[in-house]
Amino acid sequence: MTISTDNSSTAHLSAVNFRTVDLRGQRLTLAGLRAAVPRARHQSRADAEVKVMAIINDVRNRGYAALSDLARGFDGVELQYPRVPAGALKSALKNLDPAVRAALEESIRRVRRFADSQRPANIDVDLGDGALVSQNWVPVARVGLYVPGGLAPLASSVVMNVVPALAAGVESIALASPPQKDFNGLPHPTILAAAELLGIDEVYAIGGAQAIAAFAYGIPGAEGEPALEPVDLVTGPGNIFVATAKRLVKGVVGIDSEAGTTEIAILADATARPDLVAADLISQAEHDPKAASVLVTDSEPLAAAVRAELELRAASTKHSQRVREALSGPQSGTVLVDDLEQGIAACNAYAAEHLEVMTADAPAVAARIRSAGAIFVGDYSPVSLGDYCAGSNHVLPTSGTAAFASGLNVTTFLRAIQVINYSKAAFEQVSGHIVSLAGAEDLPAHGDAVTVRFEKVK
Known part of the structure; x- marks a missing residue:
């Protein structure tokens, strides 16, 4: 594996330093590929856990x-009670830009049409x-949905979390989003408007790990303020502290995933347009300074053209x-490949949250991808489409977890309950097998629970 850095004459403080990982001429194992592809250097979990546990305990106590x-x-706001008044929700929707x-x-x-079919x-x-x-x-009885409000007010995340929950039949939904100093301690008005549009009236101005703690353990009522009842499942993206809080309360409540910073990978060949590739890489990079943007290509000229486009567009x-x-x-x-x-x-090893395929016969290539949160096929299916209006869900597994995890969908909010209903005759047919297996496992009382049913009642 060869790693190089593009240090051209534009290498000043704010230049785009889009590095290259050259895998050409190598035949790496899956483990080797996973080690070779670009990855974030994660902040120490131990440091985050100490801070988050203190917050969780404070909220519980x-x-x-x-x-x-x-x-x-x-958040720099004075907020005695975090429940958003119904009037604020209605006002946010009334004042929302019509477009x-x-x-x-x-x-x-x-999103509802897609969710209803799932x-x-x-x-x-x-x-x-x-x-x-x-x-x-x-469906689970009650869900807590977290919507970030830091670098961007993600009103679209309200849609992506609420709609599949409603499609699953969840009857009680609470939503939390950070209070904003610029909006008198309320969440961003576009987030409030989206909640009102979807009929969600239980909305809280709570951010970060404290929102996850409040959802998991509930908050008793105080001074006439009603209790915030605990939920059964917490979903929604967030920063490392939100993700850490979700991990720490897992088991007390269910969680969708420990979502990390957004990422995009683009698999492209010489037929791809450099301007489209660069625009899509930048579209995810604008989420966060730690967002991941990865190009996988067998075309060195395309890679060079994309680097030039990135410099121009980033400026x-x-x-x-x-x-x-x-x-x-x-x-x-x-990532240069043969x-x-x-x-x-390489793409299957990377297991991107978002994977775009910009190659000749893109549908056939996309069909061979086995690990990705969502796959976007061809020039007219960019990640931005999935973020807002494709009908798919944009809450997707990150950090390589797409190798075993799925994006948010209706089944996230459902439980499969098995029901066993045997008659006496049907039970008797397998009773001997049960007694034999119970004996083999040295659990004789299991067998006794079978034979007692066929003894004469004294």
């Missing part, structure tokens, strides 16, 4: 008083006369310094 102190310290409202409504319509069917399996085993899909985009930092970080860069075969292997 002091309830609303802790939330008020944390809002003052982290933004129309866009949210279209996004909701498309619910799995209940099944009944007849294993013989009187032997019936069923599997029923049942003119609104969040230029953020973009430059993300593109220059260890988590970003070009051919598409090696490129596909």
Whole structure:
């Protein structure tokens, strides 16, 4: 593996330093590929855990008083109770830019159509006369949805979390988003408007790890303020402290995933347009200075053209310094491969949150990808489409977890409950097998629970 850095005459403080990892001429194992592709250098989990555990314990012990102190310290706002008044939700929707409202409504319509088609069917399996085993899909009773409000007010995340929960049949939904100093301690108005549009009236101005703690353990009522009831499942993206909090409360509640910073990988060949590739890499880099943007290609000329486009576009985009930092970080860069075969292997090893395929016969190449949160095929299916209006969900696995995890969907909010219903005759048919297996495992009482059912009642 060869790692080089593009140090051209533009290498000043804010230049795009989009590095290159050259895998050509090598035949790496899966482990080797995973080690070779660009990855972020993660902040120490131990440091984050100490801070987050202190926050969780404070919220558990002091309830609303802790939330008020944390809002003052982290968000710079005075907030005695965090429940957003119904009037503020209605006002946010009333004052929403009509173009933004129309866009949210279209996004909701498309995501809802896709989500409504995802619910799995209940099944009944007849294993013989009187032997019936069923599997029923049942929604969790209550969900807590977290919507970030830091570098960007992600109103689209309201749609992506709420719609599949509603499609699953969840009856109680609470939403939390950080209080904003610029909006009198309320979450961003576009987030509030999206919640109102979807009929979510239980909204809290709570940010970070403290929101996850409040969802997991609940907050007792105080001074006439109703309790914040605990939830069964927490979903939604966030920073390292939110992700750490979700990990620490897992088991008390269910979680969707420990989502990390956003990432995009683009598999491209010589037929790809450099301007489109660069624009899409930048679109994710603008999320966060630690966002990952990776190009996988067998074309050195394309790689060079993309680097030039990145420099030009990074200079003119609104969040230029953020973009430059993300593109220059260890988590970003070009991966040069011998051919598409090696490129596909590298992409499967990387397991990107978002993977774009910009090659000749892109659908056929995309069909060979086995590890990705979502796959975007061809020039007219960029990640931006999936972020807002494709109908797919943009809450996706990051940091290589797409190798075993799925994006947010209706089944995230469902539990599969198995139901066993045997008649006496059907049970008797397998009773001997149960007694034999119980004996083999040295669990004789298991067998006794079978034989007692066939003894004469005294």
